[in-house]
Amino acid sequence: MTEPPGTVSAPAVTAAPASVAPSVPAEKPARPKAEPRLYGSRTRGQWIKLVVLLAMGAVAAAAILVLAARGVTTLPGVPEFLARYPGAYDLPDAAEPGFPWWAQWAHFLNFFLMVLIIRSGYQVRTQQKPPAFWTPKRGGKKISINLWLHQTLDVLWLANGLIFVVLLFASGRWMRIVPTSWEAFPNALSALLQYMTLDWPVETGWVNYNSLQQLMYFVVVFIAAPLAAITGVRMSEFWPKDATRLNRIYPMEVARAIHFPTMLFFVLFILIHLFLVFATGALRNLNHMFGGTDAVNWVGFWLFAAAIAITAAGWYAARPLILAPIAKRFGQVSSR
Incomplete structure (x- = not known):
């Protein structure tokens, strides 16, 4: 029906919407705090x-x-002692100066293997769940792949050391690291005192070590290395488990008590040795053992840098992904 003219239609009225309470997002449950990652x-x-x-x-x-x-050094009698024993004594006339090629190679291999042995030994000592296991082809006890690496490196290190000692005595160069006079001991004390005062003894390593160096190298080659080998064999799978009497004479606990401190001795020796190499004439010292010359140039330094790079590559490669294919050639590798 149409409205008459002149009539104004009322505006349409719409109902007001009911008030709606604002939505409140539900509180998310608090995430548990992540445990800090442990390194050892x-x-x-x-x-x-x-x-x-x-x-x-x-x-x-x-x-x-x-x-x-x-x-x-200011106490009565000490200056006279230092004058009488300057830190080194004269070697026999038959002692030859310098370092032959086989000594340079043995030195590099010893450094390379020792670094990896210390790394793998620490892993064996601290590991809770080995990443993989290795079993000999002929059968035997299943061991962790880190222990397999440690024992394999030990065998290579011992072979390198035996070759070095044989050549050392065959060439007559044993006099460089084996004392030939009782004067080595007071001279070593004198050299130690000079090092401690930072008024270090004159370096003549190309011809003759000072007596403290000589005694330390003797301890490393003829005492510490055999100790590491004997205690390592006792804890390895090569040791006869059924030898009751032998095991009673040389128990496992004794080997463990000696083996770890011996490793710490090697770590300390390496750190002090490297410090003194760089602090007492780096270029000449590095040329002695890496360049085979007494010259002062950068040849030995770059060879040393290459040795460090190779050692770092070996450190990186010593992981199960790379070790497993090598270990499989000598036994069976499994995840458990």
Whole structure:
């Protein structure tokens, strides 16, 4: 029906919508805090703090030792002792200077193998769940692949050491690291005191080590290395398990008590050795063992850098993905 003219239609009225409460998002459950990643027995931050504290302690201890050593040199009779025993004695006339090629190669292989042995030994000591296992082809006890690597490196290291010792005596160069006079001991004490005062003895390593160096190399080659070998064999699968009397005479606990401190000795020796190599004339010292010359140039340094790169590559390659194909050639590799 149409509305008459002049009538105004009322605006349409719409009902107001009912008030709607604003939606509140549901609270998400709090995520559990992630456990800090452990590197051995400590977190990364704890290791950094420990290293910083140890470094500060080492610097403080070194400063105290230097001051104490300088004080000792002023005591009555000490200057005369240092004058009588300058730190080294003359070698027999038959001793030849320099380092032959076989000594250079043995030195490099010893460094390379020792670094990997220390790494694999630490892994064996701290591992909780081995990444893989290895079993000999002829049958035998299943061991972790890290222990297989450690024992394999030990065999190579012993072979390298035996070849070095044989050539050392065959060539007559044993006099460089085996004392030939009782004067080695007072001269070693003199050299130690000179090192501690930072007034270091003159380096003549191409011709003759000072007596402290000679005694330390003797300990490394003829005492520490055999100790590491004998204790390592006792803990390995090569040791006869059924030899009751032999096991009673030489128990496993004794081997373990000696083996780990021996490894720590090698670590300390390597660190001090590298420090002194660089602190007492790096280019000449590196040329002695890597370049085979007494010249002062960069040949030995770059050969040393190459040795470090090869060692770092070996460190990186010592992982199950790369080790497994090699280990399979000598036995069976499994994940459990």
